[in-house]
Amino acid sequence: NAGVTQTPKFRVLKTGQSMTLLCAQDMNHEYMYWYRQDPGMGLRLIHYSVGEGTTAKGEVPDGYNVSRLKKQNFLLGLESAAPSQTSVYFCASSYRTLAGAHEQYFGPGTRLTVT
Amino acid sequence: AQSVTQPDIHITVSEGASLELRCNYSYGATPYLFWYVQSPGQGLQLLLKYFSGDTLVQGIKGFEAEFKRSQSSFNLRKPSVHWSDAAEYFCAVGAGNYGQNFVFGPGTRLSVLP
Numbered sequence: 001n002a003g004v005t006q007t008p009k010f011r012v013l014k015t016g017q018s019m020t021l022l023c024a025q026d027m028n029h030e031y032m033y034w035y036r037q038d039p040g041m042g043l044r045l046i047h048y049s050v051g052e053g054t055t056a057k058g059e060v061p062d063g064y065n066v067s068r069l070k071k072q073n074f075l076l077g078l079e080s081a082a083p084s085q086t087s088v089y090f091c092a093s094s095y096r097t098l099a100g101a102h103e104q105y106f107g108p109g110t111r112l113t114v115t
Numbered sequence: 116a117q118s119v120t121q122p123d124i125h126i127t128v129s130e131g132a133s134l135e136l137r138c139n140y141s142y143g144a145t146p147y148l149f150w151y152v153q154s155p156g157q158g159l160q161l162l163l164k165y166f167s168g169d170t171l172v173q174g175i176k177g178f179e180a181e182f183k184r185s186q187s188s189f190n191l192r193k194p195s196v197h198w199s200d201a202a203e204y205f206c207a208v209g210a211g212n213y214g215q216n217f218v219f220g221p222g223t224r225l226s227v228l229p
Contacts (some may be wrong), residue, residue: 004158031215040124042205042219043159050215058216089156094215099166101147102215106158 001026006091012113013081021076021110023091029063029101031094031114033058035064036087037109043090049074081114088112117142117210128196129225134221136191138206147209148189149217150180154202165189176200177179185186201227 007022021034030051035058043056049068062072064084065077066078074093089110094102116142128134140146147166151159163174170182180191191204206220 033217040221041121042221043217044219045216048216054216061197092159096215097166097212098166101164101166101209102213103161104149104217106151108158109156 001077003027004091004093004105005045006089006110008110009108012112012115013078014115015082017081017104018077018079019081019112019114020078021089021091023074023076023093023107024072025093025105026097027074027093027105028071029069029093029095029105031096033092033094034064034076034105035081035092036060036085036091037090038087046076046089070079081112084113084114086114117207117208117218119206119218121204121206121220122222123223123228125224127228129228130198132194134153134191134196134200134225135205136195136206136225138189138191139187140206140208141187142191142208142210145194146189147214148180148182148209149209150178150189150191150206151207152176152202153205153222159205162191173204196225196227198227198229201225 004025004078052071060089078095091107092104094104120131150162165182173222
């Protein structure tokens with residue numbers, strides 16, 4: 001199993017350009033997430049999905065859109081990139097354990113720089 | 116609102132010394148608690164978790180953590196640190212109906228002296 005994979009690993013954008021980050025998981029998890037990681041702030045949730053065709057906003061959703069057309073894929077889009085979106089982006093997926101709680105598994109991250 | 120604090124931004128220990136990383140949380144209900152480790156340039160790897168039951172939980176790589184409800188804490192410990200433990204450590208609390216929305220602390224960077 002590959003687990004959670006992310007494409008691309010690195011990207012440099014100019015202000016105003018658009019791009020899509022792709023996350024794929026092969027663990028048949030229902031839930032998927034997009035986070036951003038900035039120095040000293042830990043990980044902050046951008047958007048998440050509780051199943052195919054559903055999405056919801058997290059803590060910092062502005063400037064991002066997401067889609068979950070297939071259960072195994074979760075796409076994060078930036079329509080008009082801004083320097084404030086320079087960050088490392090992590091995708092995660094989770095399942096609900098027998099204890100009732102979720103356990104999240106993370107991808108390797110995408111480092112995005114917006115100039 | 117849920118929150119997680121990790122009071123120590125950076126800790127340096129000598130190889131072979133013991134380690135304790137602090138984590139405090141704010142959450143109204145019974146928390147689901149996690150510790151993750153991130154090596155440079157890598158994703159996050161789950162070290163251990165607490166859902167219920169025994170308040171002392173064991174994880175991978177020789178780590179353990181103790182849940183103390185009265186102190187709202189979930190501190191991570193290791194009796195003898197190895198150079199390969201140098202990394203960033205994140206504490207998280209699972210919020211939402213099923214704990215699916217994680218709130219992360221800011222992280223503690225661990226350096227290990229030879």
